[in-house]
Amino acid sequence: MSAGIAPLVLLPGEGLEVLDQTLLPREERRLRLDTVEGLCEAIRSLRVRGAPLLGLCGAAGMALAATERGTGEASLREAARELTATRPTAVDLGAAVRGALEAALAADAARRETLLWERAEGMLARQRAVDGALAANGAPLLRGAVLTHCNTGALATGGLGTALAVIVEAHRRGLVDRCYATETRPLLQGARLTAWELQRAGVPATLLADTAAASLVASGRVAAVITGADRIAANGDVANKVGTYGLALMAARHAIPFYVAAPMTTVDLACPDGAAIPIEFREAAEVGGFGETRWAPAGIEAYNPAFDVTPADLVTAIITERGVARPPYGVALEELAARP
């Protein structure tokens, strides 16, 4: 099922290998890391990114610390501090590091190195299993050509991906014959990463400016839209990469399905609806330019939310590793959450 993209490879007792995502799609360079400091640099420089993948890096980093620096408590605590400090706001990273540290300290010093590597391997295997189940649940829903947004592939989760894994699996089954991908301004994850993953997976791919999506949907070229989610409220409102809401409006107008594919960890039953989801605003410099290049005049203000909220009434179905939820979501999501 995998497209063969492994953004993180564990080499237990030795180190790890990461794909340098900052060089994509121009160059596919794998970095061998055998020091905690090297891994910290890779995280800080965004060579690895994506919340689930950063969680995996946290677990792997603690195993690497045991191999490189020994398993003394002071040494492990120092490594945990260094790893967490690389991206202080990355919740998955911090949680994985903390979990690994606590598990290690609860064991005999002699067992710690093996335990930490096994823990990282288990986490990677679970990520692949969840992504695989999600892809298998979603694939039968797709037909013909589909439109997606941002990057939701292996590069984002470290496993197989979410929405993009569904597309790749549906293509493998002969159900999907083309994937249209938005550029996804301002950070261009669609143009840089999704386009590359689709090429690697052998899925015929077409890129479009975000502005061209309504024209594409109106033209009848796509049979469905499918995206990931950052957070799903109890009523089915979906927070996801900014631009998602517009795509859902276009799908509704032209009566094609709008699917969301995300793991159950994304479903937040404590959050009643989209209005309760806090939206991160990012720095103005991301708008009106990219990287070192500026197009806009100096001093221009910017409106730059990282996410938007798609109201549940526009969402045809929510695809998870446990099954597919359909409206009314209040009931359907609770039912999925209650499954073993």
Added chain:
Amino acid sequence: MSAGIAPLVLLPGEGLEVLDQTLLPREERRLRLDTVEGLCEAIRSLRVRGAPLLGLCGAAGMALAATERGTGEASLREAARELTATRPTAVDLGAAVRGALEAALAADAARRETLLWERAEGMLARQRAVDGALAANGAPLLRGAVLTHCNTGALATGGLGTALAVIVEAHRRGLVDRCYATETRPLLQGARLTAWELQRAGVPATLLADTAAASLVASGRVAAVITGADRIAANGDVANKVGTYGLALMAARHAIPFYVAAPMTTVDLACPDGAAIPIEFREAAEVGGFGETRWAPAGIEAYNPAFDVTPADLVTAIITERGVARPPYGVALEELAARP
């Protein structure tokens, strides 16, 4: 009413001055042109662009030819060929050059130079008058903060602009207090040109990625959306810069008005509806990069329409220099077209 931006200045009997739009917004450089060849280079290199402005350049170019090369028939015909060949698909350019040539040849050779300069001056004055009437008709419709797309200012028409002139006039009247402008991928006219024109006009301006528009409208920050039009069908369907249709869907969902501002020359009563409007597709290289910079992997296909069609049911009103049309557009546009 003018923001003081003059992309084309006529210097009768001497030459002309154009603002080099390729250097905006980084640098505001005016080029003095006193040869037909110099003007041709400026057109070919997109230093001047925008259909109405190219029409003005065509008329000005023929006047320049008379001053530089004399008013003999062979010489004028050769200049007309050179000017038209710079942008063979630019309808306004070709029509203005042809009109000027025919008018000149119908007059005595001794009168031709004066006649051609007067013709160019008349055309520029008419452009300003049409844009001014359009701005005056539209301004009372706007309040608070508005959202616009692409560039529809003086840089596009050579006069005052269309939708952007309405916004600037509404700001001058104290009705509008902020303009949000989309970047407008793939050519980024919003980030490069509209942001600069708004700053020059003293209108508080905020730039956003095209993906952020639905979030902006949902947030309640804007009271209306207003764009230009490339062609308006008899039923009120509007072809305009790609991305317009998506904005109209967002406005409709959140019950704010979606206005179109365009001169009567844009209204094509012979065209029954949007389905009859041919859509230009542009080269794939515009998507997945900008200028010399590429973000997307090599070999990726692209879907790159220049325009999209907004169905008439999403258009609150069409603002022209003759008045404001409201649904049903079939009747309203015919009525405007019949006015003297």
